[in-house]
Amino acid sequence: MSGEVETKALEVDRLQLIKKLIRGKGFKLTRPRKLILEHFLESDRHLTVEEIYQRLESTKIGIATVYRNVKLFHNMGIINEILVDGVAHYELKIYSKKALHLHFQCMECDDLIDIHDKELTMDYLKLNRSIEDKMNLEIYDAKIMYIGLCEKCKDKR
Numbered sequence: 455m456s457g458e459v460e461t462k463a464l465e466v467d468r469l470q471l472i473k474k475l476i477r478g479k480g481f482k483l484t485r486p487r488k489l490i491l492e493h494f495l496e497s498d499r500h501l502t503v504e505e506i507y508q509r510l511e512s513t514k515i516g517i518a519t520v521y522r523n524v525k526l527f528h529n530m531g532i533i534n535e536i537l538v539d540g541v542a543h544y545e546l547k548i549y550s551k552k553a554l555h556l557h558f559q560c561m562e563c564d565d566l567i568d569i570h571d572k573e574l575t576m577d578y579l580k581l582n583r584s585i586e587d588k589m590n591l592e593i594y595d596a597k598i599m600y601i602g603l604c605e606k607c608k609d610k611r
């Protein structure tokens with residue numbers, strides 16, 4: 455069995471889980487919703503509404519529908535919203551292939567980079583824990599964007 459077949463099976467599982475979550479909140483998994491979700495499940499990148507719309511062009515789903523459903527998924531906590539210069543980028547938040555990660559934006563080339571390092575992620579979780587303890591509060595989410603120069607742009611200077 456090839457890796458691709460296994461990956462496909464995992465994607466179907468994850469789609470089933472998300473489907474259950476959507477139904478649990480009283481919504482139907484309509485065709486546009488299913489197509490948009492499949493897109494997020496397949497993609498490793500951060501996507502804008504415009505990009506999703508363009509990739510689904512052959513399905514004749516309008517941009518207003520994409521926009522509405524992306525907002526809905528975001529409100530349900532299924533996808534994450536990352537703002538880059540005022541433009542919203544989205545990625546799967548739950549059932550994602552990608553583990554918890556941090557974000558870096560290059561101010562020169564605008565590249566949005568995932569920071570995947572396991573040790574750094576642990577440090578980040580520890581920091582959250584310390585903030586909770588020191589400030590006596592509960593953290594559910596954090597919108598942190600590191601800004602600077604990526605490796606390529608740094609070397610060019």
Ligand SMILES: [Zn+2]
Pocket residue numbers: 560561562563564565603604605606607608
């Ligand atoms: Zn750069």
Ligand SMILES: [Zn+2]
Pocket residue numbers: 500545555556557567568
């Ligand atoms: Zn990311």
